[in-house]
Amino acid sequence: KAGVTQTPRYLIKTRGQQVTLSCSPISGHRSVSWYQQTPGQGLQFLFEYFSETQRNKGNFPGRFSGRQFSNSRSEMNVSTLELGDSALYLCASSLGRGKETQYFGPGTRLLVL
Amino acid sequence: QQQVKQSPQSLIVQKGGISIINCAYENTAFDYFPWYQQFPGKGPALLIAIRPDVSEKKEGRFTISFNKSAKQFSLHIMDSQPGDSATYFCAASSFRNSGYALNFGKGTSLLVTP
Numbered sequence: 001k002a003g004v005t006q007t008p009r010y011l012i013k014t015r016g017q018q019v020t021l022s023c024s025p026i027s028g029h030r031s032v033s034w035y036q037q038t039p040g041q042g043l044q045f046l047f048e049y050f051s052e053t054q055r056n057k058g059n060f061p062g063r064f065s066g067r068q069f070s071n072s073r074s075e076m077n078v079s080t081l082e083l084g085d086s087a088l089y090l091c092a093s094s095l096g097r098g099k100e101t102q103y104f105g106p107g108t109r110l111l112v113l
Numbered sequence: 114q115q116q117v118k119q120s121p122q123s124l125i126v127q128k129g130g131i132s133i134i135n136c137a138y139e140n141t142a143f144d145y146f147p148w149y150q151q152f153p154g155k156g157p158a159l160l161i162a163i164r165p166d167v168s169e170k171k172e173g174r175f176t177i178s179f180n181k182s183a184k185q186f187s188l189h190i191m192d193s194q195p196g197d198s199a200t201y202f203c204a205a206s207s208f209r210n211s212g213y214a215l216n217f218g219k220g221t222s223l224l225v226t227p
Binding site for chain 1: 155213216
């Protein structure tokens with residue numbers, strides 16, 4: 001089975017712009033979670049989607065949003081980018097239905113200038 | 114607020130030695146405790162996970178020890194190899210309370226010297 005894929009892998013944006021990141025989960029996985037990884041804060045949970053519904057949300061401002069499509073693919077959007085948004089954004093998928101094992105993609109490295 | 118505290122921040126072990134990483138948590142609702150390994154440029158990969166109803170779980174050279182009363186758990190890597198050099202993260206979650214949201218420790222950078 002193919003693993004979790006994320007596109008693009010690298011992205012450079014300037015302050016004030018917005019960005020959309022994409023995640024394709026493992027085939028058959030219905031839950032997709034997003035995490036932000038920075039050297040200072042480590043790995044922090046952004047939100048989780050299951051069957052196109054946001055089921056859980058972390059402690060991030062409303063500039064961070066996401067959605068999930070009927071094929072379980074997910075997108076994450078960050079509006080009005082700030083320098084502090086520079087990070088590795090990781091997507092993880094799991095089967096759902098109580099199976100918590102999450103499989104991570106390689107991440108999208110976002111640099112905000 | 115960091116819900117999972119991990120130590121040490123970095124660790125240097127000789128080849129063949131035992132690497133030990135410790136984590137502590139406060140939220141007694143946590144019921145799933147995975148460990149992830151991350152190499153530079155890659156996403157975290159699940160190593161091993163444990164639930165609070167067992168005190169130890171072993172998979173190959175990797176063992177999780179779990180102490181429910183102390184709210185602590187640790188990862189032991191036996192016969193450490195240079196290929197084990199990576200960053201290790203402990204995590205905890207409560208499916209009942211917050212779905213699949215993982216609360217991660219800050220990570221331990223492990224270097225295994227030849």
